[in-house]
Amino acid sequence: MTTVTGNSSVVDNLSITKRQETKRNSNELGQAAFLELMIAQMNNQNPLSPQDNTEFVAQLAQFSSVEGLERLNKSFNSFMSNNALQASSLVGRSVSVESDKSTLYSGGIVAGSVTLDYATTDTQMRIYDANGALVQTIPVGELPSGESVFRWDGQNIEINGNLLDWEAGDDAAAAGQYRFEVTATQNGKSEAIATSLSANVNSVTIGDNGELILNLAGIGAVEASKVKQFN
Incomplete structure (x- = not known):
């Protein structure tokens, strides 16, 4: 063997x-x-x-x-x-997210929107500066149900593509951060309406789960999925 x-x-x-x-x-x-x-x-x-x-x-x-x-x-x-x-590619661009604060730059505009469940005949917008002082009270008046978009240049305001006819005053607001407060009468009751406002993207990071995090001027870190519009 x-x-x-x-x-x-x-x-x-x-x-x-x-x-x-x-x-x-x-x-x-x-x-x-x-x-x-x-x-x-x-x-x-x-x-x-x-x-x-x-x-x-x-x-x-x-x-x-x-x-x-x-x-x-x-x-x-x-x-x-x-x-x-x-x-x-998002750095330096402007996006709109749900917020009551935005920054007005010299020669620029603040873009925003509100969404109403019902049409209203009495809508008011109040704008405050960074110190909390009231800058403008704007009688917006009638707004339809759904989303309405607006643009504010520090003096005049345009809503749904139409320039609002009201006495804006002679002096435009200075560049800086502002807070927006919108109220509307719906079903006979005045209610605060959430606003979405524009903000510049300062930088972008990626979270542990792969989610894009936008660091917005004057607002802070916001998940990209929360962006309502890329301006």
Whole structure:
């Protein structure tokens, strides 16, 4: 009877070679080398004393799991890179988010909107400066149900594309931050109406969950999903 010898040496040499190749190659090549190593051991084992390959099979399952995780990480990193590229294009732009504060820049405008559940014949807008002093009280009057958009340049106000005919005064408001308060009579009761106002995007970050976070002038950090309009 022929005795199979040198099995341990053959497997050890193959193991050293495959470990070196694994360091040089990707995980996918490492898995292929691992399969070759397992087959080499099976081919060179003593037929009278076969080795238990349970550990090899368990390690092969770990290879598959690690490979799947690496592919998932690559896909996620690609997604994050695309998000970062898109985010960089938002810096310096103006967006509208739900807020009662906005910044008026010299020669610029504040864009905003309100949404009414019902049409109203009595809508008032009050604008306060950063110190809380009342700057203007604007009798907006009638507004339809749904969304109405407005633009304020520090003096005159345009609503739904129409310049409001009222006495705005001679002096325009100075550049700075302002707070807007809108009330409307609906169903016989005066109610405060939420406003959405424009703000410049100072910078953009990406949250842990991949969500874009916009850092808005005068407002702070706001999730991109909360943006109502890109101006």
